[in-house]
Amino acid sequence: MPKSQERCQEIREETKNLIIKKSILFFARNGFAGTKISDLSKHIGIAQGTIYIYFKSKEELYDEIFAISDKIAGNDKLTMLSGLPLPAEQKIRKMSDYIIKSLKDDEMFAAGIALYTQRLLEGEADQSFYMTTEKIIKQGQKEGSVVSGNSRKLSEFYWGVVYLYAVKSLYTSGSVMISSSDLSRILLEDK
Amino acid sequence: MPKSQERCQEIREETKNLIIKKSILFFARNGFAGTKISDLSKHIGIAQGTIYIYFKSKEELYDEIFAISDKIAGNDKLTMLSGLPLPAEQKIRKMSDYIIKSLKDDEMFAAGIALYTQRLLEGEADQSFYMTTEKIIKQGQKEGSVVSGNSRKLSEFYWGVVYLYAVKSLYTSGSVMISSSDLSRILLEDK
Amino acid sequence: MPKSQERCQEIREETKNLIIKKSILFFARNGFAGTKISDLSKHIGIAQGTIYIYFKSKEELYDEIFAISDKIAGNDKLTMLSGLPLPAEQKIRKMSDYIIKSLKDDEMFAAGIALYTQRLLEGEADQSFYMTTEKIIKQGQKEGSVVSGNSRKLSEFYWGVVYLYAVKSLYTSGSVMISSSDLSRILLEDK
């Protein structure tokens, strides 16, 4: 009796997701060239060949991960946050809370940030993170809660620091992290 | 004492320096695993074999570069600056001037920063940069010119932003850079 | 005796025959090494695993096909024809008719010829085709209808031409074929 079509589809979906999920950290830590398929498959807990059922090549797997790095890094949440009817200061505090918490608890998040930023620096990612942050900054400058200055540069400051800590946490688990309020203060006017 | 031997030594030195100098950018951009000796030698303009006259292995070359990345990134200058009898604010301004100018003019500097920071994150570099910066920060806090807060974290803020722009300039030549005063303001009290 | 068991046996037989039948062309065109089980099963319209229910290995399937290639190529018919109480000329004309007609209408026949000849050249097939043809040739030489010459060589001529057209038709469907009389003339004395 043949396996049902749906069940097969399900299995495929599951395995593909497993591969992607487990690969993110590997690629974020070791880069494309530094990641061996043999190590990766061992880490995932599947045979090498299985990876090639779902991805044509190591590069395709990497690209697919790269492509979703913004989602892993929580771009959706940031966009949503940006749209809420809140004062900018609260948005920034919530965003910083989320970032610091995620960096602490979720290795994948750090990996997502690292990959997305790298991709951004290589000019291959859209700049949605920065742009959303800029919007919040501008809102905050109007409201008087955010320091004055070029919003793009301030945004780069903010994400530069996040990137540093993301990479840091990839290499040294349990590393000392800044507090959410430290991070917020990059943008917020001292009171 | 035959003069030719001296000259020989000189040539050796020159070639070795050439290899190191030209390799820094390559390694900073592509990482260790992502750098092929074949590409590297082409980029340097020598034969693959020549590299192995001066370095036992790719790793030795990489290590040697890694080891001097702090010098390339201007650690000596920073230490010297730190020791001068100047107010912290001036030190910070000079340091920021130097960093921004170097990031603009000298690709090697950006590479040095990138490599050093990476090394630091991997826990293999001493933290001289940070420590020197911390000293200046503490001095500035006493002098009232630097914002209050944990000096280590402030130092990490500062170098996080520098790292971001260093990596950025490695990938996109002629990228928009922040100004020296923007960079200084991370540490300096608004007036 | 349960009827279902018979029926089961029947189904088994049917599936096995389907696999063999559909595999012949594939193997004839691509050879053993050039045939992938994944492609083959897709072409047959069954799952890869199903093949292994009927055959222990790819090799077993191939061997089985190889072994019957002479039957596919009509060895039985040729033997029967050879035994009929007919003048050699008629035998040759009938044989050529059959060959040309089959090459045109039946892809499997061409595949059978190709596989059998290949097997022969590799020294793994008995030479029944040639031997039967030789008998007819000798008969014809006695009767004065077949050209003189070494019967083995004449037989090789004849089957060489048939092989060429068999392979040709495997690659280019609807290719121009020689006529039955052209083929017969290789052996028959001009009148």
Next chain:
Amino acid sequence: MPKSQERCQEIREETKNLIIKKSILFFARNGFAGTKISDLSKHIGIAQGTIYIYFKSKEELYDEIFAISDKIAGNDKLTMLSGLPLPAEQKIRKMSDYIIKSLKDDEMFAAGIALYTQRLLEGEADQSFYMTTEKIIKQGQKEGSVVSGNSRKLSEFYWGVVYLYAVKSLYTSGSVMISSSDLSRILLEDK
């Protein structure tokens, strides 16, 4: 002291030719899929990697060999022969002499014929062999030395037999070959 440019070029030429030359037999015997680079390199007497210095892939090597198969099979000689001011009968005898002699003495020739014919059957080779032979046939028909009939078909007869013996000699070294006069007689009118 660096190797001279010319010497390098020479070595490269030599190695590339060695690879091609030694690969022809292998590919002709085993086909593309049946040929392992590991076996091939062992047979050539070089390291596997060396092949990849000269050819991007196994396929490229195969294609290159395929592309020159007509030369290996002596297309040039045939063309030249065709242009000589000789009666067709002599051309055919000389051609047959050359073919039979080469099949006996030169394994590469047989391989060339096999590869070229295969390529032809796959529709990827120009039909120069056949066309040149057809010219000679037509000439001979005018001169009364060649049997009547469609020149294309006669040409296919002729090369079909040659192909058969070429493949035969690839598999069984020292196999019984037909004589040059047997081969000529396919085309020549009996006297």
Next chain:
DNA sequence: CATGAATGAGTATTCATTCAT
């Protein structure tokens, strides 16, 4: 029996390193 996802041994390809010139 039939399925097709998973396996891992086998094969192609790459690349750091060596060595004859």
Next chain:
DNA sequence: TATGAATGAATACTCATTCAT
């Protein structure tokens, strides 16, 4: 020294075969 062709161990990728469903 300097070269770059050659090497072969390491790595990416394939495909016959298995097995849980």
